[in-house]
Structure formats: C-alpha cells, structure tokens
Amino acid sequence: xxxxxxxxxxxxxxxxxxxxxxxxxxxxxxxxxxxxxxxxxxxxxxxxxxxxxxxxxxxxxxxxxxxxxxxxxxxxxxxxxxxxxxxxxxxxxxxxxxxxxxxxxxxxxxxxxxxxxxxxxxxxxxxxxxxxxxxxxxxxxxxxxxxxxxxxxxxxxxxxxxxxxxxxxxxxxxxxxxxxxxxxxxxxxxxxxxxxxxxxxxxxxxxxxxxxxxxxxxxxxxxx
Numbered sequence: 351x352x353x354x355x356x357x358x359x360x361x362x363x364x365x366x367x368x369x370x371x372x373x374x375x376x377x378x379x380x381x382x383x384x385x386x387x388x389x390x391x392x393x394x395x396x397x398x399x400x401x402x403x404x405x406x407x408x409x410x411x412x413x414x415x416x417x418x419x420x421x422x423x424x425x426x427x428x429x430x431x432x433x434x435x436x437x438x439x440x441x442x443x444x445x446x447x448x449x450x451x452x453x454x455x456x457x458x459x460x461x462x463x464x465x466x467x468x469x470x471x472x473x474x475x476x477x478x479x480x481x482x483x484x485x486x487x488x489x490x491x492x493x494x495x496x497x498x499x500x501x502x503x504x505x506x507x508x509x510x511x512x513x514x515x516x517x518x519x520x521x522x523x524x525x526x527x528x529x530x531x532x533x534x535x536x537x538x539x540x541x542x543x544x545x546x547x548x549x550x551x552x553x554x555x556x557x558x559x560x561x562x563x564x565x566x567x568x569x570x571x572x573x574x
Contacts, residue, residue, distance in 0.1 A: 351471055353390050358416035359441040363388060371398040371406055373440035376419065377467040396440065400562045403434040404497055404524035407562035414555060415522035415570065417493050419447040425491045425514055427478040427506065428498035430457045432464035432471075438495065439468045449488050451476050459523040481510045496519040499529040506548040507571075511550060517574050521551065525567040526558070540550065540567050547571060 352364040356371075363370045372388065372395040377392045379394070381387065384396040400407040405424050409416065418424055429435040429450035430550040439448050448471045452458045467533060476484045491514040496507050507523050510570055515521065527539040551571035559566040 351386060351390050353395070356409070356416075358418060359420045359443065360398070360416070360437075363390070363395060363397070364528070366391075371400065371409060372396055373398055373437045376440050376443065376470070380467050382464055383431075383433045387414060391411060396437070398437050403437065404559060404563060404566060404568060405434050405495070405522070407559045408522075408557050408568040410562065411557045411559065412570070413557060413568070414569065417570070418442065418495070422492045423447045423449070423490055425449045425451070425488065425494045425510065425511060427451050427494065427496040429461055430454075430472070430497075431460035434495075434497065435471065436464050436468065439471045442470060445471060446470055447472065447489070449484075449491070450474060450499070451478050451484065453477050478506050478510065481513045485513055491515060496521065496523040499526050501530050501532065504543045507547065508550045510526075511573055517573050519571070520554075520571050521571045523547075523569050523571070524563075525566070527565045536565050543567075544569070550574060
C-alpha cells in the first residue's frame with residue numbers, strides 16, 4: 351500500500367491500480383460509518399467514501415483548493431451523524447476544532463458518540479438558521495462547511511458567514527437543488543443560488559457532484 355499526501359491534510363492510498371481517498375485517523379481503531387481502516391508505516395488511515403461524503407466527492411471531482419487544513423477551526427452546519435465531520439476532524443487535527451451544528455436530536459445522539467472519541471469535535475443541538483443562538487459557544491472560525499437540506503440554503507450560509515467569517519475567509523456548501531424547489535430546472539436553481547451567494551461571496555470553484563450525488567452542486571466561496 352502506497353500513501354501520498356494531498357494538497358490539504360488528506361491522503362491518497364494506492365493498492366495496485368486502485369486509488370482511495372483517506373484521512374489519517376485521530377481516533378485509531380474506531381470506525382464511524384463502516385469505512386476501511388488501513389495501517390501503513392505505523393499510522394492508521396480511514397478510507398473516505400465519496401458516495402457518502404459531498405466533500406470527498408468534490409475532491410474526487412477535482413476540487414483545486416481545500417481550505418480546511420491542519421489547525422483550522424471549522425463551523426460545520428448540518429453535521430448529521432458525523433460521517434464527513436469525522437474526516438474534517440482528522441484533517442484539522444488536535445490543534446483545530448470542528449463545531450458541529452445539528453438540528454435533529456436523533457442524528458445528534460449518533461454524533462455525540464463520534465465526538466466522544468474526538469476531543470476536537472464539539473456537538474451542538476441548534477438550528478443553523480439562527481446562528482445568534484450558538485454564537486457564544488463558538489470561538490474564532492476559519493472555514494464554514496454547510497450541508498443542509500433546506501430551501502433557504504444560501505441565506506443560512508450568508509447569515510452564518512456574516513457572524514463568523516472575516517473578509518478573505520472561505521465557505522464550502524453542497525447545494526441540494528431538490529431541497530430548494532422540485533418544480534424548477536436544476537440549472538435554474540443553481541443560477542439563482544449562485545446569484546444570491548454572490549451578494550456576500552466571491553465564487554472560487556463550483557463542481558457538479560455526479561456520479562457520486564445527483565442534483566448537487568459543490569461550491570467553494572470566499573468572503574468579499
């Protein structure tokens with residue numbers, strides 16, 4: 351098994367002709383969603399499934415810059431049960447933090463179990479549409495990552511960015527067209543969302559996530 355570090359703090363594992371995305375585990379011996387654990391050179395790596403994670407899918411589709419790095423403080427909106435946020439935890443490492451906002455109590459219970467083994471993950475039961483309700487629980491933020499299935503996805507990101515991000519900092523969002531309006535064409539929805547986001551952000555990159563996710567657009571943004 352060959353290991354090559356990516357541009358950010360993630361890795362490519364090569365096994366013959368097969369190449370897998372992975373992160374170096376911050377909690378060795380523990381799986382979060384049934385991922386494969388690989389031991390190489392005294393380190394443990396967790397394979398990162400692009401069919402289960404929009405961020406992994408974006409990296410596989412050629413995302414040029416991943417602004418989440420070792421030491422980053424990340425505000426994660428829509429952390430669910432911890433699949434992607436656990437890989438973000440691996441990336442930021444012990445010197446970073448992942449503030450995990452989740453609205454559903456059932457998902458939060460699963461998320462808490464993941465966070466118990468990862469001291470850099472902080473689970474918060476909160477509504478991402480009301481960032482003022484958790485502002486006092488969060489320290490300096492470097493990046494916002496958003497994965498929420500709400501019609502007002504763009505507004506949620508803008509409201510959180512206004513409160514937590516400074517000029518030049520990044521936000522990442524997985525836009526889910528079917529959660530916004532099932533009556534409109536996907537291309538029209540993307541156009542409208544990008545126009546709304548452009549009021550506060552510069553669009554750095556945009557990537558459709560097919561074949562990993564249908565009707566999803568991954569967008570990297572920088573605060574103007």
